[in-house]
Amino acid sequence: MPLIIFGYMITMRRMFAQLGYSPLGPALLGIAYFAFAVLSLIEARGSHGIAAIWPPSGILLATLLIVPRRAVWRFAIAAIVASLAANLLDGAGFGVAAGFTAANGIEAMVATLILRRRAGRRVSFIDPSGLSTFFIATLIAASVGAGVAACISPQPSPEFTLAWLSTVWLGMLLVTPLLFAIFEVAASAKQAVSVRESLNLIGIVMLTVVATGITFSQSQFPMLFVPMMVIVIAVLRGGMLGGVISIIVVVVLGSLALWLGSGPIFLIRASHESRILFFQFYLLSLIISALPMATLLAARDRLRINLSERVRLLDQAEAAAHIGHWRINPSNQAIFWSPEVFHIHGLPDGQPPALDQAIDLYHPSDRRRVSEAVTRALTDGQPFAFEARLVRSDGSVRHVETQGERVYSSRDDAIGLFGLIRDVTEQIEARQILRDARDTADRSAEAAMLLASTDALTGLANRRRIVEYLDARLKGVAAGGAKLSIVLFDIDHFKLVNDHYGHDIGDEVLKRVASAAAEGLRNTDLIGRYGGEEFIIILPDTDASLALQIAERVRSNVQASQVAAQPMVTVSLGIASTVVEDTSNGILKRADVALYDAKSAGRNQSRLA
Template sequence: MTQSLSPRVEAVFWFLLTATGYFLLASLSLHATKGADNMAAVWPASGYVLALLLLMPAYPRARVSAFAGMILSSLAANIWSGVPLASCFAYSFANGCEAAVALWLIRRREPGELSFMAPRSVALFCAAALGASVVSAAIVWALVAMLAGASVDFFLSWLTTVLLGMLIVTPPIVMLARMLGTNAMGRASAAMKVEAAAILTGAGLVTIAAFTQAHFPLTFLPCIAVVAAAYRLGPFGAAAGMLIVTIITSLMTGQGYGPIAAIEEAPKVKVLFLQFYLLSLLFTTLPLAALLIVRQRLAKRLEQSNRWLLQAEAAALVGHWRVDLIGWTIHWSDQAYRVHGLVPGSPVDVNYSVKQYVAEDGAAVRKILEVAVSTGEPFEFQGRIRRADGEIRHVKSHGSIETGRGGQAIAIFGTVQDVTETVENARILEAARSAAERVANTDMLTGLPNRRHTLAFLEKALAGARDHGAPLAVAVFDIDHFKRINDAHGHAMGDRVIHRVGQRAKAALRDEDMLGRIGGEEFVCILQRSSAQAAEMVAERVRKAVETGTAAEEGLPQATVSIGLAVFDGELDIEELLHRADQALYAAKREGRNRLRMAA
């Protein structure tokens, strides 16, 4: 509110604001509510100065002006009340020191804005006020003792008086100024303003009712009123209610009204009891209000987190569930209901949730959960459920076991996710991969394994024969005089002949054997678990099948094959084994074709 003023005008502003307020509050305390040794029960001027120091900008000139205004107004108020001049200087010096110490202690831990909404900041403020009050009391007690003598009672009375002044007056001034500065009061609804006014007015009326009579000890009624203000209005309600109660109780007790004034003790005892009463009320309500604010913030944060959780569950198709093993009940989130095809809130029990799984998956789920409960280990399972509409869906669950005292399992918590699309996409991807692999490994003309696949299969078969002694033989054959067939009948007819030869040869093989086309009109038969004699019989069967099959095929020219057969004999690689088979093939061709020859 002073940002547009020049530094000199701003200094004057804080000087006048501090001096005027301090003089009025100090004079009121000294003349309206007096205790033993001419000491006020509460010294609100200390709280007023500390509030201004916390609110004003951290400019040295502003603070110096505020301290100057406080010292001068303190001297004026004490002199006007008849306090000896030496004591006036001692009191003013001590009050100045307490304000400086309190500000230093607060800024040392909280260089920014001190908030009365956080328990930690409230505790810091109370500790700083107590420390400053002790320093102030010690200073004034030492000075007065040198001047006119002072008892320990004077020390305690001063300490509690200025402590109450800071604890009771500073918070409402600071909070009210900040609410006005941020227009928080302007943004409040009319209903809220009416409620706040009613609560604070009620606190004042209840306090007046309790302290204008001494017949009934109704000192607990203001406590209830301030707690209600703290509950409904937060820290500001607690601080404002506390200030109202302090003003009324101090005035009434000082005028001889109320249950505390009726105590048959010395005046200073009554003042100390009033101070004890206010301190007890203060330390009950102010921390309570801060804790209530923390609870409200946590409740809002929890509500927001729950809202985000529900949104995240809906977006990810993930729900959560919890089984109470003690009460044998189950809780589902809204998304868990949707995963199962149910309306959120529909009645379900533990058995229903497991029965939703198809028979073969349900047994596995039960076993996994039983093991998890017995071991306490986290679990994971995936299965198929039959929804309420009859649709089969794939779901996946993760979870953990909640344990109580003694490590006993008391609940199971888990998530459930609809992974049907993921499973279906994986199936489609696997099918596509398999199809692509088949295409990559298949000869397009004959439908037989191509050269790459055939040689890879032969590599594995050779490794098995070499490592485990499994019998293995390789038969290499090609079509006799294939060039003549192409020249006489055309390449299209040649392709038909190659395809027919491949089909007839494959039909003649056993299930454990493999036939592949490795180029042009050349084929390879991989004969596993075959002795030399058995391999020769199979290879001869292939030759005859080609010879008779192609001859019987209407419209196709006659075709025969020559075959070279090599039985595994410790070769280190497939090239060596294939070379032996090729040599036998060349021998069959030299000897007239359409025949089988065994490699040496």
């Protein structure tokens, strides 16, 4: 029987893939339905009118769930014709045959409607909710069919109704999942089933045949538990397909033993009908025990595959982002590293180091800070984040950003840590490049500003800077600040120096005078070259008498700063102090008048405005 069903589903799969909605599909269903209906009716005649299971119901239900909705009516008609022919061949009258056919059709349609409404187009047997829905839907459908058949039966009885319900329900529970499993294997496999898988299924069948044969070939010992042990092995080795095939082998051999009057079922001192019902209950217990286990195993495998895929994608994402995750086990302080953490540390994948060894991988200057952060998180529960340097085995240094927080074990109150580590070396290097570029730009800007405000020859402030500074200081004086004085001076007979010694010597004289004058000033004073051989000194918070003293000190320094190969020069100085509502033009003009007075008086002297 399993080989016939397998051939039917393979043909159905090829029909869907190559022939579309060809009439070959309904014809195949009709042939399979008729063949199994006849076999089941023959078994029923040998078992006092009761068959162990009714496979045609499972075949029809699986087909209706697999085919597209618009093709359902074709297959339903084929099943009706096949059922009616089988019942008529069994000797039933046309009315009874039609009634039983209607009952079988109704139960298949009820189960199909419930399952498609609940699960959509695709019914799943690999998740617990889908299997529960399948159990409930088939039980309701079998109950409806049994009720319809009881109304039509010439000799209705509770035993007949219960037998119909159990026979049809078992047929759906066994055959439908098997056909689905075979169809899924045939439809989704990209290549033929491997030799290993084929040998595995053959081994399951052979083991089940041996165990079931030993169990049902004798009537002395109640060995019904032996097939259950084999079915558990079949589920573990072959999943849903292996479990269903193993149960079907038990059904076939057990039904044959009942037909021949052998097996531990006959240890029951009851009527043959009661033995059949017990056998059906036994089969139901096998199904209820095996299929949920197969479903849970399939769900576990699916979760494992999904988890493996998520871990793979997580590793790829971490590698792309240069981010790894780590954990510290709460019980033994052991460390877990994701693959990217090994890569960041420059270590091959393997066993992570111990906690103290992991801290030693940091730069010596950073180890104490890292250790304190981890200890604080473990003891106080404070989240932490820090930047530190890792020193790889090849001596290269990587900058990392680490953050973590305390977590608790799901089994007890033990404390551990979970965190992330990110390689930020490129960001740090880029940040340093930007910082260096900014510092260079700042220095360039300062140099440009200094160049724009400095006299190129003497290194003193130029006229622009002097005027801006004077204007700023005068605003402070106008606001009620202390007095301000300026000294305006130039080199006596400087034109003769240029004419007699040349402009090169004249430039050297200008630099010597500027340096000598600057040495006689305070830190708060500002001296600048006003133009040509003329200089200006701004003296903040200075009255006229103090300004005169400073001017005399400048004059003396210049007169004393004689250098060989350079002519001796002197300076004349004009001094002016601020008056009420003074302006830069006003004070400069007064200082210039005082300078003219000094020159008129014989030069090399100072005059107050």
